[in-house]
Amino acid sequence: MQSLQDTASQVRRDILRMVHAVQSGHPGGSLGCTDYLVALYFHFMKHDPAFAMDGKNEDLFFLSNGHISPLFYSVLARSGYFSIAELATFRKLNTRLQGHPATHEHLPGVRIASGSLGQGLSVAIGAALTKKLNNDPCMVYSLHGDGELQEGQNWEAIMFAAHHKVDNLLATVDYNGQQIDGSTAFVMNLENLKDKWLAFGWDVLEMDGNDMNDILKVVAEAKTRMGKQKPVCILMKTIMGKGVDFMEGTHEWHGIAPSDAQLENALSQLPETLGDY
Secondary structure, three states, rough: OHHHHHHHHHHHHHHHHHHHHHHHOOOOHHOOOOOHHHHHHHHEEEEEEOOOOOOOOOEEEEEOOOHHHHHHHHHHHHHHOOOOOHHHOOOOOOOOOOOOOOOOOOOOOOOOOOOOOOOOHOOOHHHHHHHHOOOOOOEEEEEOOHHHHHHHHHHHHHHHHHHHOOEEEEEEEEEEEOOEEEHHHHHHHHOOOHHHHHHHOEEEEEOOOOHHHHHHHHHHHHHHHOOOOOOEEEEEOOOOOOOOOOOOOOHHHHOOOHHHHHHHHHHHHHHOOOOOO
């Protein structure tokens, strides 16, 4: 538990330093989803940093809300997919660490480009069906923003997965209630997401995505529900900007970078546990 929390603290430092260095990127959602992605890569998933694109006999992860790439890159680097020092190239010219993950640079750990929102679940379903056809016992994880669910393609995919009993898939929604232009309730109200996923035929769990204990408990429960004829969704309540007091709970930090003074303040709130890049 403590090692996961220490890793999460360091990943949050990475996120802030990466975005600050180029004055560009998306810190809010990245900080909010940190605990969950750390738990997946450092506790739950069977995965190999040597990285084969086909992912046979491995658990696969698909990031649909690709703007939280600083988090994804930090977790991949700290998991051994590429050098931690490469984080310093984030969003720079000719880098493999583009603002939104892309595949043409062949960055280990990235299986789909996810700059365009709303497509990740469709890809994850395809990967999950492939595993079933190949008798591969591993599972597929995907992560989505709640604002992203305003895209219609998601609901076609949600309907498809239930109809075809894609029961080796765990889709998690970052349910922070914020998007770039304001609250989701203001931009396009999502209403009761739990009722919607249930109505579409999914098994639905809820958890606090900023409580490592709850993450470990709920994801473990979700894994026990694999293979039971239904895909599983976790609605994950998070706080945008989690870990930095002046960033928490507001859409204003969805896509802006901290100043020098703000970075210093933010880093003072997050212990350096594994060493900065």
